[in-house]
Amino acid sequence: MKLKLKIWRQKNQNSKGKFSNYTVEASPEMSFLEMLDVLNQQLIENKEEPVAFEHDCREGICGTCSMVINGQPHGPMGLTTTCQLHMRHYKDGDTIVIEPFRANSFPVIKDLVVDRASFDRIIEAGGFISVNTGQAPDGNTIPIEQDEAKKSFDAAACIGCGACVAACPNSSAMLFTSAKVAHLGYLPQGQVEQGKRVKRMVVQMDKEGFGNCSNTYACEAECPKGISVANIAKMNRAYFSAVVSTDEK
Amino acid sequence: MTKLNAKIPEGPLSDKWRKYRSTVDLVAPNNKRKLEIIVVGTGLAGASAAATLAELGYKVKAFTFHDSPRRAHSIAAQGGINAAKNYQNDGDSVFRLFYDTIKGGDYRSREANVHRLAEVSTSIIDQCVAQGVPFAREYGGTLANRSFGGVQVSRTFYARGQTGQQLLIGAYQALSRQVSLGNVKMYNRHEMLDLVKVDGKARGIIARNLVTGELERHAAHCVVLGTGGYGNVYYLSTNAMNSNVTAAWRAVRRGAYMANPCFCQIHPTCIPVSGSYQSKLTLMSESLRNDGRVWVPKSKEDVKAIREGSKKPTEIPEEDRDYYLERKYPAFGNLVPRDVASRAAKEVCDEGRGVNKSGLAVYLDFHDAIIRYGKAEANANGLDPNDAALVKKLGTKVIEAKYGNLFEIYEKIKGDDPYKTPMTIYPAIHYTMGGLWVDYNLETTVPGLFAIGEANFSDHGANRLGASALMQGLADGYFVLPYTIGSFLSKEIKTPPISTDLDEFARTESEVRERLTGLLKVQGDKSVESFHRELGLILWDYCGMSRNAEGLKKGRELLQKLKKEYYENVFIPGTMDEYNPELEKATRVADFFELGEMMMVDALHRNESCGGHFREEYQTEDGEALRDDENYTYVSTWEWKGDGEITEHREPLVFENVELKTRSYK
Ligand SMILES: Cc1cc2nc3c(=O)[nH]c(=O)nc-3n(C[C@H](O)[C@H](O)[C@H](O)COP(=O)(O)OP(=O)(O)OC[C@H]3O[C@@H](n4cnc5c(N)ncnc54)[C@H](O)[C@@H]3O)c2cc1C
Ligand code: SF4
Ligand code: FES
Numbered sequence: 001m002k003l004k005l006k007i008w009r010q011k012n013q014n015s016k017g018k019f020s021n022y023t024v025e026a027s028p029e030m031s032f033l034e035m036l037d038v039l040n041q042q043l044i045e046n047k048e049e050p051v052a053f054e055h056d057c058r059e060g061i062c063g064t065c066s067m068v069i070n071g072q073p074h075g076p077m078g079l080t081t082t083c084q085l086h087m088r089h090y091k092d093g094d095t096i097v098i099e100p101f102r103a104n105s106f107p108v109i110k111d112l113v114v115d116r117a118s119f120d121r122i123i124e125a126g127g128f129i130s131v132n133t134g135q136a137p138d139g140n141t142i143p144i145e146q147d148e149a150k151k152s153f154d155a156a157a158c159i160g161c162g163a164c165v166a167a168c169p170n171s172s173a174m175l176f177t178s179a180k181v182a183h184l185g186y187l188p189q190g191q192v193e194q195g196k197r198v199k200r201m202v203v204q205m206d207k208e209g210f211g212n213c214s215n216t217y218a219c220e221a222e223c224p225k226g227i228s229v230a231n232i233a234k235m236n237r238a239y240f241s242a243v244v245s246t247d248e249k
Numbered sequence: 250m251t252k253l254n255a256k257i258p259e260g261p262l263s264d265k266w267r268k269y270r271s272t273v274d275l276v277a278p279n280n281k282r283k284l285e286i287i288v289v290g291t292g293l294a295g296a297s298a299a300a301t302l303a304e305l306g307y308k309v310k311a312f313t314f315h316d317s318p319r320r321a322h323s324i325a326a327q328g329g330i331n332a333a334k335n336y337q338n339d340g341d342s343v344f345r346l347f348y349d350t351i352k353g354g355d356y357r358s359r360e361a362n363v364h365r366l367a368e369v370s371t372s373i374i375d376q377c378v379a380q381g382v383p384f385a386r387e388y389g390g391t392l393a394n395r396s397f398g399g400v401q402v403s404r405t406f407y408a409r410g411q412t413g414q415q416l417l418i419g420a421y422q423a424l425s426r427q428v429s430l431g432n433v434k435m436y437n438r439h440e441m442l443d444l445v446k447v448d449g450k451a452r453g454i455i456a457r458n459l460v461t462g463e464l465e466r467h468a469a470h471c472v473v474l475g476t477g478g479y480g481n482v483y484y485l486s487t488n489a490m491n492s493n494v495t496a497a498w499r500a501v502r503r504g505a506y507m508a509n510p511c512f513c514q515i516h517p518t519c520i521p522v523s524g525s526y527q528s529k530l531t532l533m534s535e536s537l538r539n540d541g542r543v544w545v546p547k548s549k550e551d552v553k554a555i556r557e558g559s560k561k562p563t564e565i566p567e568e569d570r571d572y573y574l575e576r577k578y579p580a581f582g583n584l585v586p587r588d589v590a591s592r593a594a595k596e597v598c599d600e601g602r603g604v605n606k607s608g609l610a611v612y613l614d615f616h617d618a619i620i621r622y623g624k625a626e627a628n629a630n631g632l633d634p635n636d637a638a639l640v641k642k643l644g645t646k647v648i649e650a651k652y653g654n655l656f657e658i659y660e661k662i663k664g665d666d667p668y669k670t671p672m673t674i675y676p677a678i679h680y681t682m683g684g685l686w687v688d689y690n691l692e693t694t695v696p697g698l699f700a701i702g703e704a705n706f707s708d709h710g711a712n713r714l715g716a717s718a719l720m721q722g723l724a725d726g727y728f729v730l731p732y733t734i735g736s737f738l739s740k741e742i743k744t745p746p747i748s749t750d751l752d753e754f755a756r757t758e759s760e761v762r763e764r765l766t767g768l769l770k771v772q773g774d775k776s777v778e779s780f781h782r783e784l785g786l787i788l789w790d791y792c793g794m795s796r797n798a799e800g801l802k803k804g805r806e807l808l809q810k811l812k813k814e815y816y817e818n819v820f821i822p823g824t825m826d827e828y829n830p831e832l833e834k835a836t837r838v839a840d841f842f843e844l845g846e847m848m849m850v851d852a853l854h855r856n857e858s859c860g861g862h863f864r865e866e867y868q869t870e871d872g873e874a875l876r877d878d879e880n881y882t883y884v885s886t887w888e889w890k891g892d893g894e895i896t897e898h899r900e901p902l903v904f905e906n907v908e909l910k911t912r913s914y915k
Binding site: 012030031033034038041047048049052054055060061062080084086088113116117123124127130133135136138139142144145149152153156157159187190 | 315316322372377378387421425460661776778823
């Protein structure tokens with residue numbers, strides 16, 4: 001099948017970008033990224049600059065691939081990352097518009113590559129349990145009810161891709177941050193520091209320039225791992241009770 | 250040829266580590282603060298090491314070429330992590346885990362290291378639970394286990410099909426905590442391109458800032474590499490696309506020895522290649538072989554009909570199918586170890602009985618399992634076990650509960666529904682047992698240079714057991730290296746901070762710059778990717794699932810020719826001073842060429858078949874691997890002396906606690 005591509009090209013963070021048009025020959029078995037590989041091979045053969053995009057596992061687990069396809073982060077399929085999207089969902093003659101994740105806190109590095117270091121800094125602010133190596137008691141001294149373990153896992157499945165931010169009209173990072181708060185907060189060993197954790201992470205989130213949550217739930221709709229907005233409610237509760245109960249920052 | 254000293258502590262096997270720990274030279278807390286450590290790689294091994302070293306008080310600088318430590322290849326591990334907890338009360342013990350690992354590795358690993366690994370395995374689980382890793386739980390809230398290929402106990406801990414992800418996030422969070430406390434300085438998007446030695450010791454690295462393109466000098470008292478395996482030398486593998494050998498290879502170029510480079514693991518159940526554009530291969534977990542039956546048609550006519558699309562696999566009657574694993578290995582059937590299953594698949598495809606267009610695929614069929622489970626469910630619920638439609642429905646539900654996520658991955662990629670038609674699978678490169686040679690301290694032959702995780706060769710011999718790589722990475726990082734590094738650093742407490750103004754840094758930096766500009770200057774006609782594909786194919790054909798002397802010699806020649814062409818005809822767009830993914834790939838592929846040659850030399854020299862290394866000349870009458878314990882019970886390690894000049898050194902392996910036996914699965 002022949003496809004028309006409109007791809008965002010931007011040399012670096014400081015330059016102004018623009019869309020460029022390409023055509024590419026693809027086959028239905030290809031993955032979306034393999035289709036871009038074919039385009040890049042073509043560009044290189046013509047001694048042109050290939051399109052920069054990020055990827056690594058190509059299995060939907062590392063969270064590296066990040067692009068907006070026809071207006072949707074990770075493209076049209078639900079619960080699917082860009083690298084898991086296959087060309088059989090497109091047909092001959094289709095036009096596909098490809099852009100980077102757009103948010104002030106995710107500056108563009110080149111073409112479709114963005115800098116998501118702000119997510120790392122949110123985790124550094126408190127997304128952990130303070131236990132040094134060697135201090136742990138036997139694993140089975142902390143029994144965890146299956147249902148709680150499941151809820152914790154569901155939140156821990158976040159791959160840190162940033163699609164939630166890209167989907168949100170306010171570029172809010174609430175879904176990402178709340179997933180971490182919920183992952184640790186559902187576990188007894190995580191509850192000890194929960195108040196401190198949630199306050200610090202929220203402060204950092206604001207400092208990074210992510211917007212507020214106005215309950216549009218676009219994040220949940222585009223999240224490739226099905227992270228639930230219920231986590232946001234859980235985080236808000238934890239945040240308010242932490243603010244009320246202490247004034248430690 | 251020199252004989253390497255592994256510095257194994259004296260004493261009985263089970264006392265070695267305990268005694269070592271209480272006698273190894275320590276560094277006092279006030280001195281730790283003055284000592285700097287560079288950790289390259291922040292996957293499971295590197296992140297756990299960096300976090301723990303920082304907790305102990307060392308000053309740590311950690312490097313990854315990824316945009317965040319959370320992206321490392323470790324994130325993709327599915328199945329689980331082993332530990333000798335014996336929570337199931339099924340007779341597991343440290344010794345049994347030790348024994349299984351030695352035997353699984355076909356008696357080509359070092360007893361003392363493997364025993365230490367089994368000893369610390371239990372602490373890993375405790376540590377991860379405390380960090381908040383959401384392992385699977387039983388109804389009572391205790392930790393759940395499952396069994397994994399080739400062993401008789403249930404000792405694998407897991408977090409759904411995403412164990413690697415959850416363990417890595419645990420290590421990443423521990424590392425993030427140390428970053429926030431100022432004990433670790435994190436360098437994301439930095440790629441190590443060379444090792445700097447001062448007076449023979451590893452004292453720093455040259456790294457390229459991948460965003461700006463700048464070359465940077467970083468100094469420390471010692472350097473740790475946790476940079477992963479080199480499976481991508483084959484181009485197509487189950488590894489993440491960016492995994493590469495450059496950090497380890499640059500260390501080899503500076504005097505570290507590479508051990509057993511030809512020991513690569515081929516995983517039997519991966520989704521087959523579907524076209525020339527293919528960029529990577531996807532693993533289907535080993536656990537599927539518990540219920541799936543592997544087969545190909547008996548007759549070539551059926552094969553032809555299938556390839557042409559005039560027949561469907563479901564239309565081939567039972568008596569016309571060859572369930573070749575069950576036929577050849579009645580005792581283990583579809584559950585033979587990875588190396589055996591992979592070779593058998595290759596054999597039937599070589600006979601022309603592969604079931605896709607390229608002829609490189611076999612079926613993994615769940616139909617019988619669906620019927621079996623369906624009948625059992627019907628009986629258990631008082632329903633009619635002869636109602637075919639009902640049985641199918643019930644059975645499908647059982648399979649879905651067990652393997653739902655894997656079936657979904659398969660369907661996303663192939664567009665086929667494996668509940669209705671058999672999966673097609675084929676073996677693919679998955680893991681590399683070979684790696685940098687390290688002694689008991691995990692120190693390479695370059696003083697002050699340590700290697701951990703998949704980057705070293707240590708614990709898996711010629712074949713790794715499932716769920717043991719995660720265990721080894723975290724053992725090295727959390728519980729072994731933080732002690733053993735003291736053996737080097739305790740002698741460095743008077744060494745002042747290393748200056749990056751030293752000549753050695755300037756010289757190494759300019760060598761790196763020359764290497765990069767040299768590649769950029771070629772301005773030929775072929776992309777890096779196309780060379781990498783060709784290189785991978787040569788290795789797969791001549792140094793892959795089975796090897797022979799003639800092929801290895803020919804492969805080496807082809808490889809040298811392609812390498813020459815690479816330096817004459819590669820085209821890299823852009824410049825050095827910008828974000829340039831093509832340039833990143835170019836240096837990696839250049840190093841893969843040299844590694845590939847060393848792999849062929851190693852494979853050619855080892856005149857025996859063991860684990861993942863199958864030499865066609867050395868097999869029993871019925872086609873099984875023939876080990877030669879008399880002549881090859883050693884680790885072969887290789888020194889790179891310059892273009893194609895490769896010298897061998899050996900570490901003899903001494904088995905005092907297990908008896909060497911032939912593996913048989915008949
Ligand atoms: C699909 C799949 C499934 C698997 N499932 C299992 C399983 O169920 N159980 C199991 O035990 N094992 C499994 N394995 C194997 C296991 O995942 C790996 O062996 C292990 O995770 C390797 O960890 P590591 O820390 O050594 O290296 P990696 O995770 O590969 O990390 C390497 C790190 O080094 C960095 N790096 C590399 N080179 C440089 C450089 N030059 N400069 C800067 N940084 C660099 C990278 O950025 C990265 O941070 C699986 C492997 C695959 C492919
Ligand atoms: S919450 Fe979902 S969309 Fe947001 S980073 Fe996590 S996985 Fe990606
Ligand atoms: S490349 Fe890893 S999630 Fe897409």
